[in-house]
Amino acid sequence: xxxxxxxxxxxxxxxxxxxxxxxxxxxxxxxxxxxxxxxxxxxxxxxxxxxxxxxxxxxxxxxxxxxxxxxxxxxxxxxxxxxxxxxxxxxxxxxxxxxxxxxxxxxxxxxxxx
Amino acid sequence: xxxxxxxxxxxxxxxxxxxxxxxxxxxxxxxxxxxxxxxxxxxxxxxxxxxxxxxxxxxxxxxxxxxxxxxxxxxxxxxxxxxxxxxxxxxxxxxxxxxxxxxxxxxxxx
Numbered sequence: 468x469x470x471x472x473x474x475x476x477x478x479x480x481x482x483x484x485x486x487x488x489x490x491x492x493x494x495x496x497x498x499x500x501x502x503x504x505x506x507x508x509x510x511x512x513x514x515x516x517x518x519x520x521x522x523x524x525x526x527x528x529x530x531x532x533x534x535x536x537x538x539x540x541x542x543x544x545x546x547x548x549x550x551x552x553x554x555x556x557x558x559x560x561x562x563x564x565x566x567x568x569x570x571x572x573x574x575x576x577x578x579x580x581x
Numbered sequence: 582x583x584x585x586x587x588x589x590x591x592x593x594x595x596x597x598x599x600x601x602x603x604x605x606x607x608x609x610x611x612x613x614x615x616x617x618x619x620x621x622x623x624x625x626x627x628x629x630x631x632x633x634x635x636x637x638x639x640x641x642x643x644x645x646x647x648x649x650x651x652x653x654x655x656x657x658x659x660x661x662x663x664x665x666x667x668x669x670x671x672x673x674x675x676x677x678x679x680x681x682x683x684x685x686x687x688x689x690x691x
Contacts, residue, residue: 501680510671510683510685511624511673512682513679516679561675568629568636569626570626571616571625574622576622
């Protein structure tokens with residue numbers, strides 16, 4: 468069955484530390500990949516997306532992600548986090564054979580110590 | 582101008598009641614979804630509609646009945662509410678790319 472795995476449930480970092488959140492998916496076909504952020508009490512907002520081309524994609528607020536097809540991975544990175552990055556982060560996959568199904572990982576809660 | 586709007590934002594109701602949540606998108610998208618987010622923040626797809634046609638029903642109890650009168654609207658009706666239905670319900674829409682989410686409806690069943 469298709470699935471998205473986020474192995475880090477809760478990550479705690481100090482301000483200015485570097486961030487990497489893992490995401491792996493299981494699906495043999497073509498996929499579109501996304502990272503969403505959910506700030507406390509708010510809805511999901513798109514951070515970045517990958518459809519094709521350069522596997523290193525840049526998003527908003529200094530975030531980037533790298534698609535590694537051989538590893539079925541799409542890890543999210545940020546060189547220096549800020550307190551305002553405290554939020555829940557979700558990796559998501561749109562299964563290309565069915566453009567109507569976007570499935571999400573279980574989320575990673577990021578807490579930043581000021 | 583809100584792209585995906587859902588109402589109400591909060592809903593508190595007693596067990597056994599029937600309630601509806603409405604969703605509208607003004608993005609011209611063909612696809613709309615309902616997701617359920619539980620207390621652990623896990624997001625589970627419930628339904629997906631494409632041009633008013635049901636595409637995905639992810640083994641949701643038949644107490645939940647989505648209705649799409651046109652491709653800009655996808656409403657969710659829930660019969661005989663149970664305690665376990667308490668969650669945040671998100672509506673979303675997409676056009677073969679990323680999904681755009683509404684603000685969510687926090688449903689509390691008491």
